[in-house]
Amino acid sequence: MPHRVAVLALDGVKPFDLGIPGQVLEQAADASGRPLYSVSICSLGGRPVRTNQGFIVSPEHDERLLAEADTVVIATQDPRRDMLGRGPLSPDLVAALASIPATTRVVSLCSSAFVLAAAGMLDGLSATTHWALCAEFAQRFPLVDVNPGVLFVDNGRVLTASGAAAGIDLCLHLVRRDFGVDAANAAARRCVVAPWREGGQAQFIEHPVPVHGDSSTSSTRQWAVERLAEPLRLADLARHAHMSVRTFTRKFRAEVGQSPQQWITRQRVDRARRLLETTDLTINEIATAVGFADPVQLRTHLRAAIGLSPHAYRRAYSVTRWSDGETAVPGAKTS
Structure with missing residues (x-):
């Protein structure tokens, strides 16, 4: 069966963000074209939900x-709404969140x-939200x-995305995590988006002090990606960027x-x-x-990541080969 995704729409939901899980995840398919995910939208009590764009959706x-889903996604709400943890969550929302099984993956968009923090589901974890809301978020949820x-941010069971289009990045990450790089890349191509965006939302934050001159570390990042087999010491990166180690680390x-490391x-x-999925190289050779x-380092870092x-x-x-020479999507069932 496809991986079941339930998207919860609350009052003030943003239509663009509400549609992201279905738009992205339902583009993921196995080698025979069968969908790897099924995405459905729900609301509290099945009631119509007013969006922040002045129209109503009826899940x-x-x-x-x-309670039946493999992954639950809480869609983005308009930050001007009174929800967002600024007061007690409604009893029906608390009950709905409590009904999610402990084994179910939970995702918040923007x-x-x-909502997840107000329900205590992010206590002790790392999380993100839109950069403009992070200061308020940190104050309310220490x-x-x-x-x-x-x-x-991927904490394993609970994941959080920053603003707007970052929901696309996170959904592609879910495909990559569930079914491998090839499936995620194919879904990204169908959505006409990049399978992986360099950098974080830090690049979109409105800095109070203007940056003058060519201060980007992007060329050094590209240089490093082409030399991953080399030691890549911090001093080497800073030297390539023509910066001091301290300045390079701060700008990076x-x-x-x-951090660069x-x-x-x-x-x-x-x-x-990628090499584990697509090659027959030994673990030693890949490391x-x-x-x-x-x-040992490869094993440690891979286990920490996924x-x-x-x-x-x-x-x-691992990518498998069909008898006719076609490539099957990693993780897909073959029959």
């Missing part, structure tokens, strides 16, 4: 759908992170480690939302996943090819 399902510089974090590790893990000192060892990831997502 076909009520909140009972949340401002709906306030138990949550808010990160204003990234497009999305401002643009990407991560964290970003390089992510690139190496992503490259390793060397992506710049990890040994297979919870799987290299061998388990390869078993789950």
Whole structure:
């Protein structure tokens, strides 16, 4: 069966964001063209929901759908609404969230992170929301480690996306995580979007101090991606960018939302996943090819990122060849 996704629409929902899960996830298909996800929209009590654009949507399902889903998505609300954790959540919303099984993945888009935080579902976790709301979010929910510089945060069971189009990035990440890189890339092509956007939402934050001259670290990031097998010391990156280590580190974090070391590790893990999916290289060879000192480092970082060892990831997502030579989508059933 397809992976079941339930999207909860609340009053003040943004129509664009409400449509993102269905638009992106339903583009993911296996080698025979069968959909990998089914996406349905629900509301509290199955009641019509007024959007922030002045029209009403009438979902076909009520909140009972949340208990049956594999993934629950809370769609973005207009931040001007009184919900967003600025007061107690309504009893019916509290009950609906409580009905979500502990094994079900939960996703918030943009401002709906306030709903999850108000319900206590983000306590002790890292999370993000639209950068313009992060200061208020951090003040209201001190138990949550808010990160204003990234497009999305994946805590395993609970994921949060920043503003607007970051919901697309997060949905593609879900496809990548569930069914592999090839499936996500194919879905991105059908949606006519980039399968992976460089940088985080830090690049969109309105900085009070203007930046003069060519201060971007983008060329150095590209340079590093082409040399992942090399040591890539921080001093080497700063030297390539013609900056001091301190200046480079500050500018890099401002643009990407991560430290250079964290970003390089992510690139190496992503490259390793691609090689595990598409090649027959040994784990040792892959570790060397992506710049990890040994297979233990690869195993440690891959497990930290997605919870799987290299061998388990390869078993789950390796691209298989059909008898007629066609490539099957990683993770898809063949029959």
